[in-house]
Amino acid sequence: MAGNDTQFIFDSLLQAVSSPRENLTAANDIGLNDPLDGVCISLATVMGKVSGPFAFVFYDGISQQIFFGRDRLGRRSLLQRKDRSGVLMLASVGDDCHESEWIEVEADGIYVVRLDDETTFDLHAGSECAENKLAGPPFFTLSKIPRKYEHVNFRSAPGTEPPFPFLNKTLPPTNNQCLSIKDPVIGVLQQHLLDSLTLRVTAVPKPPGQISSATIHQQTRLAILFSGGLDCTVLARLVHDLLPSSEDIDLLNVAFENPRVLSASRNLVKPQTANQAASVKALEAKSQTELNIADGATPYEICPDRTTGRASLKELKQICPGRTWRFVEVNVPYSETQQHRSSVISLIHPHNTEMDLSIAYAFYFAARGRGVVYDTSTSTFSAYKSSARVLLSGLGADELFAGYTRHGTAFSRRGFPGLLNELALDITRLGKRNLGRDDRVISNWGKEVRLPYLDENLLYWALQCPIWQKCGFGQGGIGITDEDEPCLEPGKKVLRLLAYRLGMKGVAREKKRAIQFGSRTAKMESKRSKGTQLLSE
Numbered sequence: 154m155a156g157n158d159t160q161f162i163f164d165s166l167l168q169a170v171s172s173p174r175e176n177l178t179a180a181n182d183i184g185l186n187d188p189l190d191g192v193c194i195s196l197a198t199v200m201g202k203v204s205g206p207f208a209f210v211f212y213d214g215i216s217q218q219i220f221f222g223r224d225r226l227g228r229r230s231l232l233q234r235k236d237r238s239g240v241l242m243l244a245s246v247g248d249d250c251h252e253s254e255w256i257e258v259e260a261d262g263i264y265v266v267r268l269d270d271e272t273t274f275d276l277h278a279g280s281e282c283a284e285n286k287l288a289g290p291p292f293f294t295l296s297k298i299p300r301k302y303e304h305v306n307f308r309s310a311p312g313t314e315p316p317f318p319f320l321n322k323t324l325p326p327t328n329n330q331c332l333s334i335k336d337p338v339i340g341v342l343q344q345h346l347l348d349s350l351t352l353r354v355t356a357v358p359k360p361p362g363q364i365s366s367a368t369i370h371q372q373t374r375l376a377i378l379f380s381g382g383l384d385c386t387v388l389a390r391l392v393h394d395l396l397p398s399s400e401d402i403d404l405l406n407v408a409f410e411n412p413r414v415l416s417a418s419r420n421l422v423k424p425q426t427a428n429q430a431a432s433v434k435a436l437e438a439k440s441q442t443e444l445n446i447a448d449g450a451t452p453y454e455i456c457p458d459r460t461t462g463r464a465s466l467k468e469l470k471q472i473c474p475g476r477t478w479r480f481v482e483v484n485v486p487y488s489e490t491q492q493h494r495s496s497v498i499s500l501i502h503p504h505n506t507e508m509d510l511s512i513a514y515a516f517y518f519a520a521r522g523r524g525v526v527y528d529t530s531t532s533t534f535s536a537y538k539s540s541a542r543v544l545l546s547g548l549g550a551d552e553l554f555a556g557y558t559r560h561g562t563a564f565s566r567r568g569f570p571g572l573l574n575e576l577a578l579d580i581t582r583l584g585k586r587n588l589g590r591d592d593r594v595i596s597n598w599g600k601e602v603r604l605p606y607l608d609e610n611l612l613y614w615a616l617q618c619p620i621w622q623k624c625g626f627g628q629g630g631i632g633i634t635d636e637d638e639p640c641l642e643p644g645k646k647v648l649r650l651l652a653y654r655l656g657m658k659g660v661a662r663e664k665k666r667a668i669q670f671g672s673r674t675a676k677m678e679s680k681r682s683k684g685t686q687l688l689s690e
Contacts, residue, residue, distance in 0.1 A: 162203065163211075169195035170213045192216045197263055197298050204609045205352075206592075208258075210243050219266040223589075225317065226607055227260035230589040230596070232503070241266065241295065246593050247502050255503050257589050263298040317609075318616050320577045324569050325621040331628040332646050333638050338622045339650050341614070346391055346651075349608035353545070354392055360540040373479065376403035376541035378519050378602075380672070381461035383645065384547025384556075386469070386660045387652050388605055392545070393473040402476065403539045404466065407483040407519040407672050408456035409490060453484045458672050465660050472656045481537055483524035490514060490674075498688060500597055504590045507686045511674040512587070513594045520544060520595040520602070542600055548591070549606035552579040553615040555624040556645040556665050564626045573620060580616065583607075623647050 170192050192213065200209075206228030210221040221243055223231050232255040234242045247255035258264065332338075357374040375392070379385050392402065453459055459482070466480050493514075498505075501513045522539030551557050555576055563575040588604075595602045605611075615623065625646035641649040641661055653661040 162199070162209075165199045166196060166211050169199045170216065192218065193220075193263075193265060193298055196220055200263060206604070208245065217268040219268070220263055221258065221266075222263040223258055223260045225260060225609075226583050226612075227257070227585065227588045228592065228604060228607065230592040231258040232256065232589075233258050245596075246500065257503065257585070259585065261297070261299065264295060265298060266295050317580075317612060320573065320580055320616050321619055322570075322573045322577070323619050325619070325627070329621050329628070331638075332622060332625050332650065334650050334654060336622070336647075336650070338618065338647060339654060342647055343391070343651055343654075345608070345611040345614055346387070346605060347395070349605040349611050350388065350391055350395055350545075352608070353603040353605055354543070355395055357543045360542060362540075373401045373403045373539060373541045375400070375543055375545070376405050376481075376522060376539050377545045378516070378547075379404035379406050379462055379465075379480075380458040380666070381406070381463070381465035381660075381663070382458075382547070382666065383648060383652060383660055383663050384550040384606070385545070386465045386657060386663075387648060387655070388545050388547055389469060389478075390472065390652070390655050390657060393469075393476060398475045400476075401479055403479045403481050403522070403541050404462070405481050405483055405519045405522060405524075405539065405544070406459060406462040407485065407515050408453035408459045409485045409514070409518075409672055409674050410452035410487040411674070412487050414452075414455070451484075453482065456672055457666060461663060461666075465657070465663075468657045468659055479526055479537070479539075481522065481524045481526055481539055482534075483519055483521070485514075485518045490518075493517065496597075497594065500593045501590050504587070505688050507688065509587075509590060510688060513590065514674040515672045516591055516594045517597070520598050520600045522598070522600075544595065544600050544602045546591075546602050546604055547606060548588075548604050549583075549612075550645060550648060551665070552576070552583060553606060553612070553623070554645040554648055555620075555626070555643075556648075558665065560624070561626070561644060569620060569627065572624075572626060576620075 206224050208223045208229035208231035210219065212219050221231065223229060230245050232244050232247050234255045354375055359374060360372050377385055377389050466478060469478055497510060497513050497517050501509050522541065524537055525534040526537045527534055555572065560572055560575055563571040592602065625643035628643065639653045639661060644665060649661045
């Protein structure tokens with residue numbers, strides 16, 4: 154849409170709560186008689202038409218109600234807390250107060266606070282409308298409009314379908330054919346991704362401060378959180394088809410100095426002679442800024458994501474000539490990681506495990522966009538700060554197309570029923586897991602992360618698509634050659650085939666690697682620490 158979308162939605166909400174009578178009939182149809190219920194129906198009707206990521210808080214002074222909630226997938230952060238005096242607080246980011254815990258607002262509906270009212274709003278009787286556990290003191294009540302009622306057509310309630318279709322759990326036929334490079338589903342996926350990316354990259358405004366064409370190369374609009382893996386590299390390749398080749402794109406590749414990994418690697422190669430010992434000592438005496446690629450021993454160059462990133466960059470340059478792909482090496486010394494530890498822990502709260510912190514580190518420093526770029530013409534590195542305020546992430550592809558290791562484990566143990574149950578669980582947890590955490594960490598730098606794989610239309614299609622058209626488990630691949638069909642891993646096979654069709658054969662074969670292991674943020678101090686371990690103060 155043209156103009157300010159927040160202003161448009163605010164005006165729409167004002168109109169909805171100012172004239173709720175048109176929805177009283179719909180309210181009566183499902184057993185609601187309170188005039189205030191008409192206000193709730195009106196507001197839910199407006200918000201039910203909104204797609205994309207959002208979190209909102211809206212106060213209606215006439216009806217003395219506060220409405221708040223998140224989009225269906227919880228892509229934007231919204232926290233709630235009730236202190237000891239019973240005061241309810243809402244915020245995008247929590248504070249350091251230890252009197253009470255912040256919790257994530259669930260992405261399961263619109264929450265309603267009625268002020269100066271001793272009755273609890275109940276849109277429809279049943280367990281789905283049970284009072285929230287933050288139900289307030291006597292001067293207000295807190296309740297919820299369940300997600301299935303937040304729909305354009307309320308006259309169909311209570312039989313309205315949920316916001317997304319259920320996962321297609323049809324088992325593959327016994328004579329099922331192997332997913333191949335010529336399968337039409339690959340083109341369908343490509344078009345859905347192009348449609349999703351068009352909404353997210355073609356109208357990004359210029360960064361503030363751009364005053365002349367002479368500085369345009371320093372004012373990049375778009376950056377990609379780039380590990381060089383399958384998900385983000387497919388996005389980069391498709392973005393190339395949508396943006397003018399004159400627009401630079403920053404590829405933010407983060408790597409960490411992990412003292413545990415460095416110590417282990419040095420212990421594996423013991424110096425055998427006095428000269429070798431002297432060389433090792435001289436190398437260790439160098440500052441990190443003096444080390445270069447030729448040394449082959451920097452803590453950043455040995456990170457898996459740095460190696461994968463360079464390989465994928467090479468393929469992108471070969472397939473997409475004429476565009477400046479700026480590979481930004483975000484190198485994070487261990488000392489700097491420790492300096493920012495308390496800030497990152499505060500941002501991820503209420504998440505508080507070692508895994509939360511290690512993942513957040515990667516997003517936090519990558520989103521900052523500060524690193525170095527290599528100039529091939531002078532063979533030198535120079536400091537660089539990305540001006541892009543919109544970042545693309547490949548998050549969501551693993552959940553939709555069975556890309557996690559646990560999906561392969563589920564199939565090997567329980568076959569397709571086990572795999573489908575694991576995927577269904579992942580889909581239902583999307584709005585309850587980590588999207589709010591990641592949004593808080595990235596937006597700390599004034600950046601906005603956009604998630605093309607979690608576009609509503611793409612998600613609808615992926616959920617309805619049968620399992621054998623998304624992954625290759627149980628399809629074999631013995632005897633397949635590059636000249637015939639690519640032999641690829643079964644996880645996310647449809648996406649791998651798309652990468653292969655787009656000319657990125659190396660990317661299509663990339664193995665799945667969790668961000669905390671690819672960037673070396675996991676287990677920095679001790680190999681024995683577990684991801685589920687709670688953070689110490």
